[in-house]
Amino acid sequence: MSSYHALSEQEATAYARRLPDFFAPDAELSCREIGDGNLNLVFHIQDQGSGKSVILKQALPYAKVVGESWPLTLDRARIESEALAVQGRLCPELTVRLIAYEPELALTVMEDLSDHVIMRRGLIEGRRYPHFAEHISEFLARTLFFTSDLGMNQQEKKIQTGRFINPELCKITEDLIFDDPYTDSENNSFDEAIRDEVERIWQDSALHLEVMLLRQKFLTEGQALLHGDLHTGSVFVTETSTKVIDPEFAYYGPMGFDVGAIIANLLLNYAAQTGWKEGADLADYRSYLLQTATSIWEQFHVKFSSLWDEQLVDRMAATPGYKEHYMKQLLQDTVGFAGCKMVRRIIGLSHVADIDTIPDASRKEKAQRLALAIGKTLIKRNRSLASIDEVLDIVQTQWSAIEQGK
């Protein structure tokens, strides 16, 4: 990658102009760097005449979140583009469209989704996305099924697993999600107001054992090609459209990690809805969030089961009882990983705006305590769960406990 260098806006514009059959030769292009992430430059390039636009995403060789001292492989741009290609083939309507990939520059060119909004932002603004559960469950069912031993040739899957070996980005997950929050790590970042609860978590060895078992799955269980970072900041939405972006954490891992991630992020927004607005609207929005979270699992279950019944490549997976066993395990993994995703967003390095932007300190504390309570319970109960209704119960019980100041 000797020709690699971080692009200037001028260079990005020149590159975009050379895209085949995209902009008119005499187009007047404008360019803005709009990246607010930690790892990449993101250029928005638009033809001022036609309005046509494109996104150039360039991986940086370091993580900005901790300065330039945390080097990070540029190979993640290849992984992202290859994952987008796989997901786009399986879910063309639900994946941001990949236009080009330039390995020398670690540069991914993709469609501009400026008419969409990042879902986390939409939820913070109290918006509803009535098709989201339908869409994301479809994305999950199809991408996970068709990249697994169930839905693709098992030898090709092994070769594909090799292409998606992603040690450095997996390491970020392993540290920030499965390690730091459970110990007094310097990477942690939490409000002093909840130190008592955080310290309880550091001492909770029953919780640690469950986290270890989930982490072991993350480390060893190559079930399917995961998105690997499927939170509400990785999804662009409108009321009628859903587009998944940013699969740079993609690797072969346990399916429940993706399903759990999206559910956890809805529950984090749910936790933010405690005590700080009044009236029927709030209860209604909580109910919308919870219903969406459970509906994602329910629709995922139906769709994944249908693929199993209709598109199974693995003849042996039709063995009686196997599907039921598999789906139950997948629910348990989903719930366990969802719990881990919630805890890390309160104690660990990287928080969510849903909770961090709550202006009132005591309400914010309540939200953080609720998120931790739900997360902990999901982790502790994951191996004994048999139905998504139990998750509903857990969430509502913890909400009531926090509201009643228990």
Next chain:
Amino acid sequence: MSSYHALSEQEATAYARRLPDFFAPDAELSCREIGDGNLNLVFHIQDQGSGKSVILKQALPYAKVVGESWPLTLDRARIESEALAVQGRLCPELTVRLIAYEPELALTVMEDLSDHVIMRRGLIEGRRYPHFAEHISEFLARTLFFTSDLGMNQQEKKIQTGRFINPELCKITEDLIFDDPYTDSENNSFDEAIRDEVERIWQDSALHLEVMLLRQKFLTEGQALLHGDLHTGSVFVTETSTKVIDPEFAYYGPMGFDVGAIIANLLLNYAAQTGWKEGADLADYRSYLLQTATSIWEQFHVKFSSLWDEQLVDRMAATPGYKEHYMKQLLQDTVGFAGCKMVRRIIGLSHVADIDTIPDASRKEKAQRLALAIGKTLIKRNRSLASIDEVLDIVQTQWSAIEQGK
């Protein structure tokens, strides 16, 4: 690999003569092709003067077992040589010494172990190897621990996983061990005398579910670098020495697959000891075999646990309760895979000489039924097992049942 061709004895000799610092320039070399396997040429080359010798193993681009029509990747020679290098580094005394690897010719050069005997042959001759359990448990503990997330850098492990992706040889295992024996496959090969029991196995859906769960681990669970084919034909022994050979099936899989393989092959020899010799010697040899099989687990458990306590790279794996959970799961996997390994050697394509060479038809049938009964029970009980003593009980109970003609 354009220069690849199957070597003649003359070419093999010429190659061996060019090995640096091995044979004297004027050595009078003899060469014999001694391969009796299905996949490779094996040349034994010796200096008639000094007696010094070497083995050249060349992968063939097809499997002989079903004629030249079953093509097989030559990349397995690379995998074998790389696995030998890893195992040799971890267990230099217990692994055949790798001398050279020639990718163009898919050729592995290794030390000659003609002073050893293949363990299966030794067991068939009724010999005992008092150090075998000690040695093989050491090989298993060290190779599995130090290639896993417990004993090596977790990011290097991911890269190593990529180097050992081995789709074609895994496919042989997936078909011959986890698929064919449980259905009326044309690959199967079994004596008509036991057709009733074989057909019962084809109908036993509770058994099939357990096999599916074990197969899922084989397909998805990358715990450690396995030997992948650790039967008694992959071990050279003397009374005082043990050398593991032939890791061409190496890949990242579930640890219990290796531990179970070697135990299964001792139990297959045990099953051969039914009814066809009389007297105290037979009972004593059975007891030796059973004691060796259980001792392998017990010593493996002690050694693996010690490595965990003393050489853990993964700080988090010291979480209270995790080791106990891990070791129990490993025992259950070991027992389940051991059962699968037994069943396939009676019903599937590739049998073991321990049982196939029994001259008397009714005794042979008894041995086959005993092996199936033990194998089935180990598979069915694997998920509820808590101790290796239960395996001992299962084997002895099944032996008594067969002996009493139940």
